[in-house]
Amino acid sequence: MRVITLLTDFGTRDYFVPSMKGVILKICKDVHIVDITHEVPPQNIRRGALILWACYKHFPRDTIHLVVVDPGVGTERRPIIVRSRNYYFVGPDNGVLIPAAEDDGIVRVYEIEIDKISRSRKISRTFHGRDIFAPAAALLAAGIDVEKIARPIENYERSIVIERPRRTGNMFQAQVIYIDRFGNVYTNIREEDLEGRPRNIIVKLGPDDKVLNLPFVDAYGMVPPGHDLALINSEGFLELSTNFGDFSKKYNVKELDKLIVMVEY
């Protein structure tokens, strides 16, 4: 029983996602379909790439990750399949698949040959998720060889979703790379950028360059409710948070904001 994951910016209020699932099940019934999320902000390739990168690796070997964040649908951008060491990635050639696939190790990139996946059906110009990507993923899940439906290509679009922070001593010019539903603010500073365990994190942020001095702790519950903190989160990033609160709203922080971070050991 193979696994196909779905990651889109389609939301869950329309007929888009279930249409894709129907198409998949028509081709291959012996499959687990798992939603990653459909709440990627419309056309936000960067966020789709980052979410995929954060969770692709927890799925079983040979899982097919199907991603449709696709502002270029119907234009010249190509539909592709990326074979990495342990997974398949199916989606548009706009960079959204690449950070995850590169993290796993890209083996080969293919362009989907549309005439080989849907001889009979009409292909719309606006919904390749249903008409091209879902059939391609389902055919892979059914065990068809990738080279039967796609041809190897050499070039593809790349995307960089996490830039490295710039560092001067214990001071980082950093960036907000992600804000989760709890309002936790992920910086692009990784655990391995630190020199041992910090005592405090001093950060300058927000529209009016507010300066905060945050205790560095192991878990949210280590400070009283409503207090701010910094920690290394489950993805290995330095995170700014408020226990039982929403740090990003409290300080009006947005994704891609710049931060100055000073680490006190």
Add this chain to the structure above:
Amino acid sequence: MRVITLLTDFGTRDYFVPSMKGVILKICKDVHIVDITHEVPPQNIRRGALILWACYKHFPRDTIHLVVVDPGVGTERRPIIVRSRNYYFVGPDNGVLIPAAEDDGIVRVYEIEIDKISRSRKISRTFHGRDIFAPAAALLAAGIDVEKIARPIENYERSIVIERPRRTGNMFQAQVIYIDRFGNVYTNIREEDLEGRPRNIIVKLGPDDKVLNLPFVDAYGMVPPGHDLALINSEGFLELSTNFGDFSKKYNVKELDKLIVMVEY
């Protein structure tokens, strides 16, 4: 392995949808349960019918489409099963099932006999999704004959979700039939209502009768970001859109708004 789809106005924050899924799995474990959507606006039969119509046909033959948009729950409205050429539809007799079932071709309509699906359990007056419709769908999925749990009826509620536009030459008195999460505005003008490929679409819309002249293109990405356009969408309707934008918010367009559309060839 049979497929049951779920389409409701229950949202996903309460215990309603999982209660239905639990009931289904208790009766029939060998089933794929697929959410169509649960975000139909409360009691909006028309929108439920339209979403069902747009995606029912992509599912495998003999899929059971279970729909609960049911403002009349607990009153005299009947619980029904519609057998169409390729599918079963289970839900209230309020018209929500009919546009999809008619599109597929209705074979027979049945009233569910409540005493035959739940001898033992108490039937609530407010949650037939859990107490009547889910067991009925699960029994069908388990292979029980529809006539064992329902009796044929001759009359049922109809609903018209898409009215035909009125046409004078190249001018249409049209209507907004759907607005998707991207803010794309679906008119009730179909591809086959056009006489060849338009050059431009001139449209009068919104609360202050704004007039727009939109290029007719094949795909969103054919105009620069922020620009408006018209195209034939994946469901075959003339759609008004903004590339990388939300057309419906930009021009304050609502579902069921009237439109004047002039097609320039």
Add this chain to the structure above:
Amino acid sequence: MRVITLLTDFGTRDYFVPSMKGVILKICKDVHIVDITHEVPPQNIRRGALILWACYKHFPRDTIHLVVVDPGVGTERRPIIVRSRNYYFVGPDNGVLIPAAEDDGIVRVYEIEIDKISRSRKISRTFHGRDIFAPAAALLAAGIDVEKIARPIENYERSIVIERPRRTGNMFQAQVIYIDRFGNVYTNIREEDLEGRPRNIIVKLGPDDKVLNLPFVDAYGMVPPGHDLALINSEGFLELSTNFGDFSKKYNVKELDKLIVMVEY
């Protein structure tokens, strides 16, 4: 084929829930994963407990209910498994599992032994849903004996989510225990607290102690659209509602508000 349900406050826009599903499927593929909800308000243990209590029992015997509403993640609070008469419950020892498990009948409570479920992987301090609870649930689904991964304990956190109303004759000092997506207001008065069928429900509620006289009916559709009503809902509680409307918004009622309810027979 076993069933694992997921109930969290993680929302559906991030990588949290799919990471847990991936971990589960890596350990045990022969499983139905069913979302209860992920829209529990952040850290709201009471609401998570109540939703679990309302739907756990509709699932097949031996379903594993996995719950992550876990403000104490990474602190001293213990990860536990509760074996009840018909189900397993997996989650933090903060009371969230207990009302459902007690309703079913608790057989034994266990503390998960972390070193026995993930010898190799690093355990984060902020995402035990992925690193502890999901593997534990998947191992149970795969048929491993609970005592292989957890040891019996005697004490655990309790929580009371529904307090009994105080009663004087036909007058109740009651409480709002739940408000659903439709704005229906659930009181803590149960059907068995009533002495036969009421004629009217007089209720004092909201920020300015508004007094309403509501007809007691069987179903929403028994009053005209826009009219208020009271009924016994599908969970057996006295509920205040507006047909085709949102009672809670109309009268500005919040969860845990106090109510004075007078029953007229």
